[in-house]
Amino acid sequence: MSSLVPCIVAGGAGTRLWPVSREAMPKPFMRLPDGESLLQKTFERAAGLPGVERILTVTHRELFFRTADDYRQYNHRRLPLDFILEPSGRNTAPAIAMAALHVAREYGGDSQLLVLPADHLIRDADALAWAVEAARALAQDGALVTFGLVPSRAETGFGYIEKGNALGHGAFEVARFVEKPDLATAQDYLAGGQHLWNAGMFCLRADSILAELAVYAPEVLEAAQQCLEHSPSRRGDAEYQLELAPEYFNAAPDISIDYAVMEHSKKVAVVPCDLGWSDIGSWAAIRELAPADAQGNQCNGETVLYDTTNCYIDSPRRMVGCVGVQDLVIVDTPDALLIANTHRSQDVRLIAQELKSRGHETYRLHRTVTRPWGTYTVLEEGQRFKIKRIMVKPGQSLSLQMHHHRSEHWIVVCGMARVTHGEDEFLLDTNESTFIKPGCTHRLVNPGVIDLVMIEVQSGEYLGEDDIVRFTDVYGRVPA
Known part of the structure; x- marks a missing residue:
């Protein structure tokens, strides 16, 4: 049988899980x-499947370093890693088209893609391995195989797949894909036994999906081919990065693979499976993962509760007290607090959508922001000042840069810093500091073996993160 390449698709906004899930995380x-x-759980599942010798990931280029960090501690087999880095989200059809073109070019058109969303939870790894083997046998003969989850309840939030004629390997032809139904229809589906939840997971040969794209979504395939031709790539030690050219990738239609191909193709099969699956699509799903106390409350963090029942409280940094409340979801982060009725957790997305329409930072960023070199946390800000805690990982370096509108005062609180300040370069030890004027070229490096932690005090008439001119950068953030 041809090689199997898991393709982890890591994107989406997760707006129903605000304020923990945000655009940048x-x-x-x-x-x-x-x-x-x-x-990490998705990576572990993919790496543990028989015959897997490399893993491909499609994600936003701004999430690459965070993705690589999450993989690093779980890549025990040191599998080669391929990354396709999108400049923007264009749904699953362009993503899968790019993945299939890349795999066909690098590893052969008969290679099989196993498309796995990165935001699903699967508890039964053995059941997944069985389902993948069944799907591979069908995909080898040219079928586009999707995985249908045996429904455990009448669910109105998922799409469904209606089973057709039986095939070998426990699979079925797909009679049709069904949109999210109303409750009565979902109850009929559950009772009838002919409908499965659509998991958005696929197993397909690269050449098979490319052929079907050419028939049913030629505009998607053409845009992907143009993009591949004009996109730069780089190879490193057991790592390959394909950074998609924005002007070509953004021309691809914003359409799902279901709408583009699966609902039209005559080659689609479904493998029914029971994987202990959850899409973790809301706070109601998150709370199912934690045990409850005698009053039905689930708490993460320190709480004092009186006459409180059936509440989910996630506040790891701050004490929460509740009196006389029930059926609440309370999620506290350093810069945003969510309070919602537990029965309306799906509507949390409305809060995130409103924040996005306002251009509010809490839609996009946390107070602690991940960068390739480490993290920064905004401790306090006001008129003409901002105070940050900056952590630089050992051996890592910020870009050589300059700011037009702000000055910066750096104080080292842990570790050692190597500072470029104009034409000078020097070391700063714990409790030492330096001052950077506007217009001065500067760089910060951690030459040590422990985390460098420092406090940065910014002052000036404009303190936005876009007031930065990069000259050189080890992470490729300066255009060639």
Whole structure:
């Protein structure tokens, strides 16, 4: 059988899980109660499947370093990693088209893609392995195989797949794809046994999906081919990066693979499976992962509760007290607080959408922001000043840069810093400081073996993150 290349699709906004999930740190990076992210769990599942010798990931280019960090501690087999880096989200059809073109070019058209969303939870790895083997046998003969989840309840929030004629390997032809139904229809589906939840997971040969794209979505395929031809790539030690050219990728239609191909193709098959699956699509789904106390409350963090029942409270940094309330979701982060009725957790997306329409930072960023070199946390800000805590990982470096409108005062509180200040370069030890004037070229490097932690005090008439001119950067953030 041809090679199997898991393709992890890591994107989306996860707006129903605001304020923890945000545009710059979406749902795949959320830590579950066991401390692992959904992305890490997806990587572990993919790496553990028989025959997997490399893993491909499609993600936004701004999430690359965070993705690589999440993978690093779980890549025990040191599998080669391929990354396709999108400049913007264009839905699953362009993403899968790019993945299929890349795999066909690099590893052969008969290679099989196993498309896995990065934001789903699967508890039964053995059941997944069985389903993948069944799907591979069908995909080898040219079928486009999707995975249908055996429904456990009448669910109105998922799309469905209606089973057709039986095939070998426990699979079925797909009679049709069904949009999210109303409750009565969902109850009929559950009772009838002919409908499965659409998991958005696929197994397909690269040449098969490219042929079907050529028939049913030629504009998607053409845009992807043009993009591949004009996109730069780089190879490193067991790592390949394909950075998609924005002017070509953004021309691709914004359409899902279901709408573009699966609902039209005559080659689609479905493998029914029971994987212990959850899409972790709301706070109601998150709370199912944690045990409840005698009053039905689930709490992460310090709480004092009186006459409080059936509440989910996630506040790891701040004490929460509740008196006389029930059926609430309370999620506290350093810069945003969510309070919602537990029965309306799906509507949290409305808050995120409103914040996005206002251009509010809490839609896009957390107070602690991840960068390739480490993190920064905004501790306080006001008129003409901002105070940050900056952490630089050992051996890492910020870009050589300059600001037009702000000065910066750096104070080292832990570790050692190597500072470029204009034409000078010097070391700063703990409790030492330096001052950077507007217009002065500067760089910060951690030459040590422990984290460098420093406090940065910014002052000036404009303190936005876009007031930065980069001259050189080890992470490729300066255009060639």
